[in-house]
Amino acid sequence: MTQVTRAKNGEISAEMRLAAVNEGVSAEYIRDKVATGRIVIPANVNHSKLEAVAFGQGLKTKVNANFGTSEDYDQLENELEKLKAAVEAGADAVMDLSTGDKIKETREAILNNSKLPVGTVPIYQAAVETVKSGRGIIEMEVEELFGVIADQAEEGVDFITVHCGLTLETLRHLAAEGRVTDIVSRGGSFMAAWMLHNDQENPLFEYYDRLLEICYKNDVTLSLGDALRPGSLADATDRAQIHELLVLGELVDRAREADVQVMVEGPGHVPYDQIETNIKLQKELCKEAPFYVLGPLVTDIAAGYDHITAAIGGTAAAAAGADFLCYVTPAEHIGLPDIEDVREGVIACKIAAHAADIAKGVKGAKERDNKMARARKKLDWEKQIELALAPEKLRESRKEHNQSLKAEDACTMCGSYCAMKIVDKQLK
Numbered sequence: 001m002t003q004v005t006r007a008k009n010g011e012i013s014a015e016m017r018l019a020a021v022n023e024g025v026s027a028e029y030i031r032d033k034v035a036t037g038r039i040v041i042p043a044n045v046n047h048s049k050l051e052a053v054a055f056g057q058g059l060k061t062k063v064n065a066n067f068g069t070s071e072d073y074d075q076l077e078n079e080l081e082k083l084k085a086a087v088e089a090g091a092d093a094v095m096d097l098s099t100g101d102k103i104k105e106t107r108e109a110i111l112n113n114s115k116l117p118v119g120t121v122p123i124y125q126a127a128v129e130t131v132k133s134g135r136g137i138i139e140m141e142v143e144e145l146f147g148v149i150a151d152q153a154e155e156g157v158d159f160i161t162v163h164c165g166l167t168l169e170t171l172r173h174l175a176a177e178g179r180v181t182d183i184v185s186r187g188g189s190f191m192a193a194w195m196l197h198n199d200q201e202n203p204l205f206e207y208y209d210r211l212l213e214i215c216y217k218n219d220v221t222l223s224l225g226d227a228l229r230p231g232s233l234a235d236a237t238d239r240a241q242i243h244e245l246l247v248l249g250e251l252v253d254r255a256r257e258a259d260v261q262v263m264v265e266g267p268g269h270v271p272y273d274q275i276e277t278n279i280k281l282q283k284e285l286c287k288e289a290p291f292y293v294l295g296p297l298v299t300d301i302a303a304g305y306d307h308i309t310a311a312i313g314g315t316a317a318a319a320a321g322a323d324f325l326c327y328v329t330p331a332e333h334i335g336l337p338d339i340e341d342v343r344e345g346v347i348a349c350k351i352a353a354h355a356a357d358i359a360k361g362v363k364g365a366k367e368r369d370n371k372m373a374r375a376r377k378k379l380d381w382e383k384q385i386e387l388a389l390a391p392e393k394l395r396e397s398r399k400e401h402n403q404s405l406k407a408e409d410a411c412t413m414c415g416s417y418c419a420m421k422i423v424d425k426q427l428k
């Protein structure tokens, strides 16, 4: 039985109760929103380590960190270190995007070590295994793809990105559009190449009911991927992207009817002024399904600093209603992120999410800032460290920049001309 079935039956599960405590809302609120699909709790029945997290309406904006091996970097230990860094930095979920040699072992190790919900993109494994067997991705068998999805569901993966909305009709819109960057979603590109070569409908769309059965059995949450997410500002909000979104809206309805939890993924590279429109459209067309966005990146020209580009877009998106932000690291558009990139990416994304939560009026968000303001006024550095989104960074930075000062002193920025001290003294 899935969380939705239980919620529809009026039951409050342990996962709903935990989410309610962590969010500071009532368990009934969580249950009612899960029942209507406005909140999801990705919690595969086989993921024994999981401490459930809820995503969606009225809740804190959540942050996802991606990592995983690649052909060129295939060290399982490194990926476990990245998991540790992501957890320490405050991620709410992780995705294993491995395409290296030991995909299954890497995923198992991450599942065994992660209390956070774990997501995957199953077509990666299906594609890599097809290539390893001496065939091209276009020769991947439908059975192989569904076999991988079923295996991952049995292993305990909590949510899967599946590009079900990419249809032959959507691809016709893409061809007509004349995009600059065509398709930048890796899974989307695999699926599109397969469909175009074989002149066949997307099996994830054609056999969607089969996918729903697998997800229902293990309570895997569907994350309906946007294969046509714009990969450049020039391609944002075009007909191809919106056509796919229309299809995804219909698939949300079908998932809800089958008691399968579902969220929808979104763009991508989007000019700042188009972000709110994108979020409102998704919320409307997908009947307020939780929205999981990558970035959005508000400019194409900041490689090396794309965690900042994405944080700007992430705040705008979440303030407009997006529920879940996928981090972007400083290595985006450059290479596989290392451990430090993961840490920086999560922190940047946490800042974006928190800024949006203040704007959205999420319970408790602004109170933390108010406490920080009071601690600053009192020059209470320990309290500031406790309240900071990146406490270790503040502790180290305070030490590094103020070596000659005492713990209770102001700081080297203004020294004896500290505004806080001067005004405090006079007001007293």
Ligand code: SF4
Pocket: 410, 411, 412, 413, 414, 415, 417, 418, 419, 420, 421
């Ligand atoms: S010295 Fe200046 S920057 Fe430092 S705490 Fe005082 S007012 Fe703030």
